[in-house]
Amino acid sequence: xxxxxxxxxxxxxxxxxxxxxxxxxxxxxxxxxxxxxxxxxxxxxxxxxxxxxxxxxxxxxxxxxxxxxxxxxxxxxxxxxxxxxxxxxxxxxxxxxxxxxxxxxxxxxxxxxxxxxxxxx
Amino acid sequence: xxxxxxxxxxxxxxxxxxxxxxxxxxxxxxxxxxxxxxxxxxxxxxxxxxxxxxxxxxxxxxxxxxxxxxxxxxxxxxxxxxxxxxxxxxxxxxxxxxxxxxxxxxx
Numbered sequence: 307x308x309x310x311x312x313x314x315x316x317x318x319x320x321x322x323x324x325x326x327x328x329x330x331x332x333x334x335x336x337x338x339x340x341x342x343x344x345x346x347x348x349x350x351x352x353x354x355x356x357x358x359x360x361x362x363x364x365x366x367x368x369x370x371x372x373x374x375x376x377x378x379x380x381x382x383x384x385x386x387x388x389x390x391x392x393x394x395x396x397x398x399x400x401x402x403x404x405x406x407x408x409x410x411x412x413x414x415x416x417x418x419x420x421x422x423x424x425x426x427x
Numbered sequence: 428x429x430x431x432x433x434x435x436x437x438x439x440x441x442x443x444x445x446x447x448x449x450x451x452x453x454x455x456x457x458x459x460x461x462x463x464x465x466x467x468x469x470x471x472x473x474x475x476x477x478x479x480x481x482x483x484x485x486x487x488x489x490x491x492x493x494x495x496x497x498x499x500x501x502x503x504x505x506x507x508x509x510x511x512x513x514x515x516x517x518x519x520x521x522x523x524x525x526x527x528x529x530x531x532x533x534x
Contacts, residue, residue: 351471351516356521410476412521413476419469
């Protein structure tokens with residue numbers, strides 16, 4: 307069965323960068339796009355960007371453009387999300403999710419367990 | 428970006444009740460609307476995609492309806508495991524956006 311397993315919690319200082327990993331199993335990694343979504347305390351889910359593991363195309367939310375980079379290591383079936391210039395407002399749980407597509411549009415059918423990133427001086 | 432607004436923000440109900448949560452988009456999104464359930468400390472779980480299609484493995488007491496700007500998630504007979512937060516998400520625009528969530532609590 308499909309699993310997305312993310313790296314562990316991180317604590318970072320303002321201005322630093324964080325890189326979160328998402329290891330996929332149970333399906334062919336290059337066949338699906340991976341999204342990154344975050345959830346700050348008490349806030350709604352916020353989409354950050356996607357990465358097509360088959361053709362290396364990416365698309366980022368305008369809000370994070372210039373600060374977020376999504377990459378992959380195909381040999382390890384792992385996607386990465388790196389967020390730079392961290393500030394306290396970036397404290398959140400970060401999720402990876404697999405994209406699925408039907409004639410009714412895209413949806414996220416499998417999610418990682420989430421990675422808490424805390425930004426504090 | 429397309430704004431998604433859910434109502435109510437919270438709801439108290441009893442086991443066996445029928446409940447409906449609504450989601451409104453700031454512009455027409457056709458049927459590109461998904462629903463997720465999230466329990467404390469857990470990742471969201473897909474319930475409904477394309478407004479009314481039930482995800483495999485999700486109980487049939489969950490159903491979705493609507494198109495254009497107005498959508499609804501209905502749980503026909505609440506079970507103890509259904510008390511959670513529910514989010515809608517639009518995929519009409521690839522700048523995907525989510526509703527603020529509806530917290531379903533036990534009365």
